[in-house]
Amino acid sequence: MSNTQNTDIEITTDAARIDAEAAHAFLTTSYWSPGIPLDVVQRAIANSLCVAARSGGAQVGFARLVTDRATFAYLADVHVLADYRGRGIAHRMLEALFGHVDVQGLRRLMLVTRDAHALYRGFGFTAASAPERIMERVTRNAYAGSIVGSINRVEESS
Secondary structure, eight states, X not given: OOEEEETTEEEEOOGGGOOHHHHHHHHTTSSSSTTOOXXXXXXXXXXXXEEEEEETTEXXXXXXXXXXXXXXXXXXXXXXXXXXXXXXXXXXXXXXXXHSGGXXXXXXXXXXXXXXXXXXXXTTOXXXXXXXXXXXXXXXXXXXXXXXXXXXXXXXXX
């Protein structure tokens, strides 16, 4: 597990030190996963290689790699709380993730971003070399009404 100290910020990939509730608190208000349920965040964390930035016992940053740890990884949910931005924390978290022994030699790493292109270019990411080959299936507002949707499905099956 990777732990790095720098002033008051600790970077860790120790799964036992990842705070799913703190990640959820940010992600539920993010542009990419508004309203995401806590149980979905917990499952995503359990099935990913994660990194957290911690300060004074609190989680102030988070990122995860969805990966088979052999050939492919998808970078997701990268964030740093507003009061901690501009200090290189996201860069340090990505260094820890990309330096992790389990993701060495991967053939492809992918991500989607609206506003952090410069950060990711620093790690060798570029626009897709063959965008005509890339396809996606996006469910807009995937978490909107998730509780109501669950209740309706239960009632219909009764």
